[in-house]
Amino acid sequence: MKFDLWEKDISDDIPLAHLTDRMDYNDLRESQLCPISVQYNQIDLGNTDYGFNQTFEGNEANLYFERMSAFAEMSINDIIDKGVHNWHFYRSGIRGKLKEIFDRIDKNIAKANPMIFHFALDPNCKVTADRLTGKRNARIYFMVGYNGMIHPLFFDPYHELNPNPNLQ
Numbered sequence: 552m553k554f555d556l557w558e559k560d561i562s563d564d565i566p567l568a569h570l571t572d573r574m575d576y577n578d579l580r581e582s583q584l585c586p587i588s589v590q591y592n593q594i595d596l597g598n599t600d601y602g603f604n605q606t607f608e609g610n611e612a613n614l615y616f617e618r619m620s621a622f623a624e625m626s627i628n629d630i631i632d633k634g635v636h637n638w639h640f641y642r643s644g645i646r647g648k649l650k651e652i653f654d655r656i657d658k659n660i661a662k663a664n665p666m667i668f669h670f671a672l673d674p675n676c677k678v679t680a681d682r683l684t685g686k687r688n689a690r691i692y693f694m695v696g697y698n699g700m701i702h703p704l705f706f707d708p709y710h711e712l713n714p715n716p717n718l719q
């Protein structure tokens with residue numbers, strides 16, 4: 552048996568998503584069904600107060616990689632179905648501080664309305680985060696891209712971008 556493979560058959564042509572891209576409904580729906588992979592092309596490395604240039608404290612780095620490992624063979628829909636409360640995994644509306652941060656980066660982001668989710672590094676942590684006292688309860692924010700790609704964006708150690716309105 553012989554296989555005729557062309558370069559286009561074996562190349563990795565998954566497009567990179569950008570915060571200002573408006574993905575259509577079918578692309579977003581399909582992406583949520585695919586096992587996730589990670590692309591770091593949109594990561595904030597210091598452009599905002601929520602960049603990944605901040606120091607991970609204690610076991611936060613370990614928890615980040617534990618979460619990513621747990622998510623590795625799951626789709627976003629699987630994570631939502633099986634572990635919303637296990638990982639404090641929720642969709643984030645683009646409003647409040649999150650919208651302010653996006654507007655500082657590029658005013659067109661809110662118009663594109665990317666699908667943003669966040670998860671807790673330690674979903675069992677009951678500490679109310681507070682920058683002034685140094686108490687942390689970190690969240691990771693990411694954007695859904697094409698074909699199951701997720702793009703980590705922000706590291707929010709004090710849970711300020713999308714805080715629980717009941718605790719305000």
